[in-house]
Amino acid sequence: MASKVLNKVMGIIGLNDEDFDEYEDEVMEEKAIARENSYDYDEKLNDKNSSNSNNKVVNIHTASSVKVVIVKPKDYDEATQICDDLKNRKIVVVNVTDLEPKTAQRLLDFMGGASYVLNGELLEIDKGVYLLSPSNVDISRDLKNDLASKSIFNWSK
Structure with missing residues (x-):
């Protein structure tokens, strides 16, 4: 019920x-x-x-995909292209010896800021010649120590 x-x-x-x-x-x-x-x-x-x-497959292109770009800018407008190369994980060597000192300083400031933001490094190789390296590239200690005494921007990781 x-x-x-x-x-x-x-x-x-x-x-x-x-x-x-x-x-x-x-x-x-x-x-x-x-x-x-x-x-x-x-x-x-x-x-x-x-x-x-x-399968023990190893990608062999990871280590060999590093490219080096050598640039001798004519004016400040080339700063974005230089930093785009750095952003694309390319090593960039920049020669600013033909630029006016004020323009070269502005360019270095821009590249230094981009390098810092991307966790890269900006090292002075010679007077007016700079090396921008992305975060995926390690610079040997010997080279880094030699260049550290001359470097304008010395950021340690």
Whole structure:
């Protein structure tokens, strides 16, 4: 008798057993579809991982992709191109000997700021010749110590 009363109350609220069973079936079907999709994904992922773990592939282009750009700017407008090369992880050698001293100083300030922001280094190689190196390039200690005494900007990492 209690079950009849419960069924009537559930029928009034709209939770008939028949409707409830259909809802459960829909949820179960959705879960089954989701499981199938995740199984396919997991299976593909495991296949890729197992094939990669068997092959000892090393990318040889990572170390050899460093490029050196030598620039002798004619005016301050070339500063953005120099810094774009640095941003693209290229080593840049800049010769400012033909520039007016004020223009050369502005250019060095700009390059020094860009070098600092990109975690690179700006070193003076010779009077009026500077080396900009990106963060992925390590300069040997011997060269760094020789140039440190001459360097205008000496940022240590």
